[in-house]
Amino acid sequence: MSRLNTDTVSAIVILAASGVFFWATFDIEKMDYRSLGAEVWPRVVLILLFALTFAYLFQSLKQGPDKKSEGGGVIGWIGRYQNALWCYGLFAAFLLTLDYLGMLIGGVLFVFLTLTALGERTLRALALHAAVSIISVGFMWSVFTYGIKVILPQGEIFSAW
């Protein structure tokens, strides 16, 4: 494992994913008439991807292990990417609760929680985050709802009112 570097791991992941996609091309329906089959182009792209990724894999194996390891194991990794993880987690939560909270309440909560997760957590900062989230999402929601006439998800809570 110590021989592996980040590029090698990336190459292996791409190769594995390409393998899954190539396998899936055999499930594509064949046509009887003379036309370029729906499976041809994806296979051409996947063969190209295989060739390029193999070259990338060999190139990465020649490099040897990563020179500087940031260390810290899983906890160190989480620490390094915590801001991104917060954003993804909160965005996923926002999408999962969209049917219940709707775009307005969900959006305000998402912005408030993201600001609080990424920024400071003093009382003054929390008040500022609340104001920023209500004003910004409220403004955008109004522009899209009343200006552009887009029907944004209302959410069960909002419709109950």
Add this chain to the structure above:
Amino acid sequence: MMWENFTEALYTVFQLKTLLLMFLGTGAGLIAGAIPGFTIAMAVILTLPFTFSMPPLQGLATMIGVFVGGLSGGLMSGILTGIPGTPSSIATTFDGFTMARAGKPGLALGLGVWSSFFGGLISAVALVLLAPLLADLGLEFGPWDYFSLVLFALTITASLAGENMLKGLIAGAVGLLVRTIGEDDINGIARLNFGMDSLEAGFQFLPVLIGLFAFGQLLSDVKDRVRARQPLMKDTGKAVKVEHLQAIKTIFRSWVNLLRSSFIGIFVGVLPAAGGSISNILAYDQAKKASKTPEKFGTGTPDGIIAPESANNATAGGALMILMALGIPGDVVAAVMLGALLIHDVVPSPSFITDNAELAYGIFIAFFIAHPMMIMLQAVCLRGFLLVTRVPMYTLAAVILAYCAIGVFALENSTHDLWTVLIFGVVGYAMRVLKFPIAPMILGVVLGNMAELNLARAYATASDMTMFVSWFVLRPWSAFFLLLGAFSIGFPWYQKAYGKKKWTLAYIPLMAIALALPMFFMQGTVRTIVAAALLVWAAYALWKRHSGGWKLEVADDRFAEMKE
């Protein structure tokens, strides 16, 4: 008919609502351009949802305003603080910031603003004159030629990723693969959906783009916890009075530099995926080489501001030219424009200018008038724009993510698109962390359909398999693009070995010879003359280098600057 279309377009663009929207767009572009880490492409992507409900020309005019504003916004922060707002203004800081620190911030800003203006106008003229000619050329293209053109676009994009070319090519192939998911456009057959109903329609282009570009970029900007909480720029400069008259006089005295840099910008814009970030450095480098006082570059010389700023704005015209004439986006911003056109069921192709003349003329006019708007806004609201850079990045990131969600939902009223943004947001961020370039993947997603459609058309047109395969090299345009693609693959090695290995001395002349050969088989006498000229030049260059004993020239710093 032409005059009628022109007046119709003029009428639409000069409607109060359109002008107001363009004004807002230009202002938004100036603000976005002034914020380091906030690219022009991101600003144009974020404008897109607002334009869904607008008529096509109104929407595009607004986006052009953002584009032009963004190109010029980067210079304000670059000159006043030394931190360029966008990669398109990197070279501007070399002399702009130095001049500002030497006590002439007003002149530095004036030179920047007016060079942007004149560069933009020159490229607007080129756009009007050359786009129809290029479109006429495009009418000669058959499916083989188009397929090879897409291949060339992908290889040159990957090669511009420098040392990461292999990663760039992989990213381009992944982009092509992403586009194959869902129903096949030619036969309507479901593919690669892994039994999931939600994937039957595939991934919409814009949510993929927003995920890859905006989501991924924002998270990269807030990666560092401490920096994310600090204002983007603490010192945004004191009140500065822009010296307009002095700047215009100085620019007119350097008209050769202005013209040369603008043409470099247009040329770079025409190349697929090569944007203002490259043209500003190339133009600076050429201005320095051509100058009688190259030692003054970097010390606050006006030519060092005129060259990059006129070039980066001229790039926009080049990018729009290739988009309107051939349907190939010149850079990521043009790719978003292409998305905007497709939303309105307008497909750019060689017949675009004749079929959608009103829209085409409207784009020309909007591009033209966005420049005076930019000048007016910069003159009046300079300090206001810079105030935005005092906002901490994490605040901008959270608000923009919410805005992305609302905007993407508005596209098709579908939560599937929001999940697409999240998935490709993860992919985009991972690519940035692993140092995979994003632009080739975006181009792959944008051009994937075009490649497949033309491959299918070529297959259907060919009488047998031999003809289908051989015409890729036997048709002059196809051979021309394939050769260009092959040489663009070799370009990173050329860059690396330039000044060190003897083979680099023969690389460009050999490329000229290779490209001249298919040109001899093209229609018309002009191309034959150009081909002959290329051959003569290549032969002369090879003879000169041979008689000089293949002596290596000292490598200059142009590629080092480009890599930075």
